[in-house]
Amino acid sequence: MKNKASTLPDGLQNVYDPATFRQLGHQMVDRLADHLEKMQSTAPGKVLDYKSPEEALRFWQQHLTGDHTTEATIADIFGDSIKVHHPAYIGHQVSVPAPIASIAGMLSDLLNNGTGVYEMGMASNALEKIITSLVNDAIGFPDTSGGFMTSGGTLANLTALLAARKAMLPQDIWDAGHDQPLAILVSEASHYCIDRAARIMGLGTKGIIKVPVDEQFKIRTDLLPACLEKAKSEGLTVFAIVGCACSTATGSYDALDKIADFSKANNLWFHVDGAHGGGVVFSKKYQHLARGIARADSIVIDFHKMLLTPALSTALLFKNELDSYKTFSQQAAYLWNAEQAQEWYHSGKRTFECTKLMMSVKVYAILKAYGKTIFGENYDHLYDLARSFAKMIVAHPDFKLLITPESNIINFRYEPDTQRDLNLLNEEIQKRLVAAGNFYIVSVVIAGKRYLRCSVMNPFTNENVFSDLLTEIKKTGAEII
Ligand SMILES: Cc1ncc(COP(=O)(O)O)c(C=O)c1O
Incomplete structure (x- = not known):
């Protein structure tokens, strides 16, 4: 086995x-191919084989010192992992990766190009530019636009807000810091990462x-002037x-067009957190939902949500690319001159x-194999499925839909005729x-009420799964009551 020339x-x-x-x-x-076949068969088994955190920790602690082959270890990791390709995976917002992107993941994990400097990722840096340009075209950004990719929506939103602060304040905040109290306006329904x-x-x-939201959970744009004035009056x-x-x-x-009008009138940086739904710009059918997005100064879009890519993979896009270079200005002579x-x-x-x-590389693998239309196709399919599910919920007297979904996220409650506390009941059902x-x-x-929440992330989820889910909820609810 040892290479003759090797001194290892x-x-x-x-x-x-x-x-x-x-x-x-x-x-x-x-x-993995067997796994995909099973997930697409009529008998996909369980979505997850639930263990308590303590059980899982004990199992893996014992595993560490046990005698396992690599194969057996992989089988055990499979056993303790949720199956996002399972049609009944309708939970958190992570992508159901296109297998070709996972193949690219194997490639990129072995090549391990660090990408931060050019030579450490000639392909990955060039591909970032191509991919961000392609997204900017779909958004409708002008030729001045640009962007890059980064590790997740959370980090991308922070980076965008740092760029905004650098661009909007009169002093060079990077060197001088700031004395004045600063603020941002954001919907009360925004992701906690903001x-x-x-x-x-x-x-x-x-x-x-x-800023409070309306009954559709969209930012109340009518309240923006008052919120801004109040902030100013407080210094x-x-x-x-x-x-x-x-x-x-x-x-x-949110009504992005109205926010754009407001930010323009008041000289504010307009950032769009499109981590989950910004990729809708690829959908002809649903892109109207993000009308006005092209008027933003910066936008975050996660590829690892509805754009078929394994985590983490996020685009941070700027209307004026120059702004993206100003965020960090740091001496690092060993990296770049x-x-x-x-x-x-x-x-x-x-x-x-x-x-x-x-x-x-993973995004490019998808693009190259299936073309950019696949992104719109996925959005259309998932948003259509969510609408079908919402209709099924509305048709059922024991279920209450929160709002008609705009995207692939559906909130509803089981509300049978019972004296039980419905919050506790729904919590226990989940x-x-x-x-x-x-x-x-x-x-x-x-708004103080416990809802069951589904994100339709998996294109293999269908009406039968929704119907079976409602049946299982009713059955579980009956057992609890
Ligand atoms: C609207 C929104 N913004 C930001 C995030 C955070 O993104 P990430 O999980 O990629 O850090 C999420 C995650 O669900 C999100 O839904």
Whole structure:
């Protein structure tokens, strides 16, 4: 086994042995293909085999010291992992990866190009530029636009808000810091990462102005002038407003056009958190939901939600690419020579990450194999499915739909004729469903009420699954009552 010319110790020689890799790789692809076949069959088994956290920890602690082959270990990881390709996976908002993107993931994991500097990712840096340009075209951004990819919507939203602060304040905040209290305006229904980003930036509770939402859970644009005036009268400098496309809990799209009018009139940076639903720009049928998105200064779109890509893979897009270069201006002579130059190919100049995943490679694999229309097709299909499910809920007297879904997120309650506390009942139903493992759905509290919450992420979910889910909820509810 040892290469004659090799001076490696045996342990390391084994680590890098190509023959072992070939054998394990073939086995892995077979296993994953079998898994996909099973998930698409009429007997896909459970979505998850639930263990309590303590049970799982105990199992894996014992595993560490046990005698397992690589194959057996992989089988155990399978056993303790939720199956997002299962048609009854209707829970949190992660993508159901296109297998070709997972193949690209294997490639990029072995090549492991750090991507932050050009030579450490010639392909991945060039592909980032191509992919972000393609998304910008779909958005309708002008030729001045640009962007890059980064590790998730949370980090991308923080990066965007840092860019906004740098662009909107008169002083060079990077060097001079700031004395004045700063603030952003955002819907009270925005994802918690916006709140977190603002607090990381030192804005504090006062600096996150949460604008109330209407009955469709969209930001009340009629309240924006009053919110801004109040902030000013309290001595706050508001530099940005964030629109949701769409919100996380209910999947509601804010009226981006109206927010754009307001931000223009008041010289604010307009950021759109489109981590979940921004990719709707690829859908002819539903792109109207994000009308006005092209008027934003910056936009976040996760590929690892409805754009078929494994996590993490996010685009941060700027209407004026120049703004993206100003966020961080840092001396790092060992990485790049000209700190100030706008070199798109050194992607680390604009990102938090120094070493970064070759995330563009996975998106490109999808694009190259199926073309960009596949993204719109997925959005159309998932949004259509959500509408069908909502109709089924409305038709059922024991179920109450929160709102007609705009996106793929549906909130509803089981409300049978009972004296039981419906919040506790729905909470318990969700827990029992997860423990039983036939469906994966989540729950959420909205306006003080506990709802069952589904995100239709999986194109293989269908009306039969929805019907079976409603039956299982009723059955579980009856057992509890
Ligand atoms: C609207 C919205 N913004 C941001 C995020 C966070 O994105 P990520 O999980 O990629 O960090 C989410 C996640 O669900 C989201 O729905």
